[in-house]
Amino acid sequence: MVIKNIEGQSDHDLNCLNINELEKHAYNIMDKQTRDYYNEGADSGSTLRENIEAFGKYRIRPRVLRDVSSVDTSVELFGHTNSIPMGVAPTAMQRLAHPDGELGTARACKNMKVAMGLSSFATTTLEDVADASGDNPHVLQLYLFESRDHSHKLIQRAKKAGYKAVFLTVDTPFLGRRNLEIRNQFKLPPHLKIANFTEDEEPALGDEQTSNSPNQARQRKQKAASKAGYHDGEKRVNPTGPITFHSHAPNPTLSWERDIEWLKQECCPEMEVWVKGIATGEDALLAVHHGVSGIVVSNHGGRQLNGALATLDALPEVVEAVQGKIPVHVDGGIRHGTDVFKALALGADFCWVGRPALWGLAYKGQAGVELMLRLLSDEIKLCMGLAGVTKVQDISKDYLVKLIMPAALTATPAVDAKQRALLPLVNAVISGHLGTKVEDFAKTVFGTATYDEALTARKAEMQGMQVNGAWGSTGVCTGLMRSYVALKGMGETANAEELKQIAVDAFLADTVAVELGVSRRATRPTSMVKRWTRLCLLARRWGVFSRIRGPYGQQRQRSGR
Numbered sequence: 376m377v378i379k380n381i382e383g384q385s386d387h388d389l390n391c392l393n394i395n396e397l398e399k400h401a402y403n404i405m406d407k408q409t410r411d412y413y414n415e416g417a418d419s420g421s422t423l424r425e426n427i428e429a430f431g432k433y434r435i436r437p438r439v440l441r442d443v444s445s446v447d448t449s450v451e452l453f454g455h456t457n458s459i460p461m462g463v464a465p466t467a468m469q470r471l472a473h474p475d476g477e478l479g480t481a482r483a484c485k486n487m488k489v490a491m492g493l494s495s496f497a498t499t500t501l502e503d504v505a506d507a508s509g510d511n512p513h514v515l516q517l518y519l520f521e522s523r524d525h526s527h528k529l530i531q532r533a534k535k536a537g538y539k540a541v542f543l544t545v546d547t548p549f550l551g552r553r554n555l556e557i558r559n560q561f562k563l564p565p566h567l568k569i570a571n572f573t574e575d576e577e578p579a580l581g582d583e584q585t586s587n588s589p590n591q592a593r594q595r596k597q598k599a600a601s602k603a604g605y606h607d608g609e610k611r612v613n614p615t616g617p618i619t620f621h622s623h624a625p626n627p628t629l630s631w632e633r634d635i636e637w638l639k640q641e642c643c644p645e646m647e648v649w650v651k652g653i654a655t656g657e658d659a660l661l662a663v664h665h666g667v668s669g670i671v672v673s674n675h676g677g678r679q680l681n682g683a684l685a686t687l688d689a690l691p692e693v694v695e696a697v698q699g700k701i702p703v704h705v706d707g708g709i710r711h712g713t714d715v716f717k718a719l720a721l722g723a724d725f726c727w728v729g730r731p732a733l734w735g736l737a738y739k740g741q742a743g744v745e746l747m748l749r750l751l752s753d754e755i756k757l758c759m760g761l762a763g764v765t766k767v768q769d770i771s772k773d774y775l776v777k778l779i780m781p782a783a784l785t786a787t788p789a790v791d792a793k794q795r796a797l798l799p800l801v802n803a804v805i806s807g808h809l810g811t812k813v814e815d816f817a818k819t820v821f822g823t824a825t826y827d828e829a830l831t832a833r834k835a836e837m838q839g840m841q842v843n844g845a846w847g848s849t850g851v852c853t854g855l856m857r858s859y860v861a862l863k864g865m866g867e868t869a870n871a872e873e874l875k876q877i878a879v880d881a882f883l884a885d886t887v888a889v890e891l892g893v894s895r896r897a898t899r900p901t902s903m904v905k906r907w908t909r910l911c912l913l914a915r916r917w918g919v920f921s922r923i924r925g926p927y928g929q930q931r932q933r934s935g936r
């Protein structure tokens with residue numbers, strides 16, 4: 376349902392009012408293989424999550440009484456006006472999401488005046504996307520193949536088609552390990568193809584097992600012939616056979632000295648050369664030194680090196696190193712207009728979004744991508760206005776503050792429930808009251824990797840705050856029951872009951888009931904403690920302790936009290 380909005384903003388789709396809702400719709404629409412391929416990160420997915428969570432560490436410092444009646448969200452990019460400081464990042468195989476695929480994205484970007492990146496591994500040719508884009512700026516993401524011929528052809532075609540730049544992806548010397556992709560034995564369905572490579576280069580990723588047509592038999596043969604590059608003793612053997620993502624995209628031989636120079640000669644002056652996948656100040660300096668036109672701070676949406684720094688966390692050192700000599704863009708985890716604002720305040724010139732465009736496509740094809748861009752565009756504008764900024768160029772670090780907060784408090788709402796359930800268990804383990812019982816439970820319910828990560832983070836946090844893990848047994852029981860309530864809230868009833876049983880075994884049913892607030896005994900321990908404390912105070916005033924032998928008395932005497 377679409378309704379007209381007040382105040383000159385875009386119309387609302389009442390079923391989808393933000394990117395989180397868009398993600399949920401897409402999740403339900405996409406088939407499992409596509410959903411897993413699009414949504415997953417490498418390994419445990421922690422970098423993918425942290426890309427998103429990093430934005431939660433910052434808060435905006437809004438300024439007021441500044442006449443924000445007219446807010447201009449536009450920026451200049453490749454000599455054109457981009458309506459917002461954000462574009463659509465290159466993502467492979469968009470027709471998996473919807474038949475509109477890359478053409479839908481290109482048309483949506485054009486209608487919204489937003490730049491688009493096209494993946495080398497698109498399911499639509501770069502010429503068709505250029506036609507659909509018209510004047511709207513579009514850039515070609517490039518995997519520089521070991522065999523220069525293929526890349527040379529692609530670059531020449533991009534030049535001819537009017538691409539403004541190539542974004543050389545530099546974070547893919549090898550493919551990150553994506554477990555769902557492996558388990559699903561990811562394959563492009565037979566009706567789709569990687570469109571940018573000619574017949575003899577064309578990858579054969581279709582479901583060959585289902586047909587015996589001569590064409591498919593040929594494809595079978597071709598696929599069998601595709602082979603990744605490798606070292607044979609001292610000699611490097613290039614990938615062979617038709618170009619496939621798995622065999623040809625990763626290129627471990629790339630180097631600053633040889634390849635950036637070659638690429639500049641191939642592309643310039645018609646197209647700029649950018650590097651996409653910079654994550655450190657050192658590499659940013661090298662990028663400047665080797666004369667690239669711009670940098671995209673990116674970790675491939677957490678799909679390559681898991682454990683790498685979130686892009687927002689890497690951004691400041693890159694900005695610092697570059698000193699404004701070339702533009703610095705960033706992608707990864709951007710889901711809100713406020714995220715764009717925060718990235719810009721940290722020094723980025725421009726942002727790109729990857730998955731949100733794929734979710735838009737899955738939701739409603741071209742219209743879904745337009746909706747995604749409208750939502751973020753409205754949010755950027757609103758954020759600027761509420762923060763007291765009328766021009767993008769005025770967004771600066773003065774509008775931002777970084778919070779020093781425990782991870783649990785900075786987590787996104789989706790992670791919150793899990794953190795609420797997991798952290799008390801980690802605290803209980805650190806306190807050492809219950810042997811390995813709680814640890815075993817936490818590992819089973821949350822997974823060993825997640826548990827280990829939370830334990831390490833908590834220990835580091837405690838070290839930072841200079842506290843030890845000396846929780847009393849009552850505190851531990853309270854924590855376990857907090858976890859019990861959180862687990863129940865997450866619908867994990869069986870696990871919640873198991874945890875309660877662990878607590879009952881350790882602390883007795885009464886104590887657990889008190890902690891859950893279901894027993895009238897709840898007040899008794901407190902009043903007993905109060906009485907005991909009062910007695911101690913009186914005893915101290917009367918000097919009883921100095922006369923009692925034993926550690927407590929001796930300690931008091933030594934300290935001179």
Ligand SMILES: Cc1cc2nc3c(=O)[nH]c(=O)nc-3n(C[C@H](O)[C@H](O)[C@H](O)COP(=O)(O)O)c2cc1C
Pocket residue numbers: 412413414426464465466467494495496516544651673674675676677678706707708709727728729730731
């Ligand atoms: C399904 C998928 C496919 C991608 N394909 C490519 C690609 O072909 N080339 C590339 O450089 N980056 C690729 N990326 C990375 C994006 O360009 C971008 O860096 C990333 O999606 C940004 O993170 P976000 O998805 O959290 O916005 C891909 C990302 C996804 C999710």
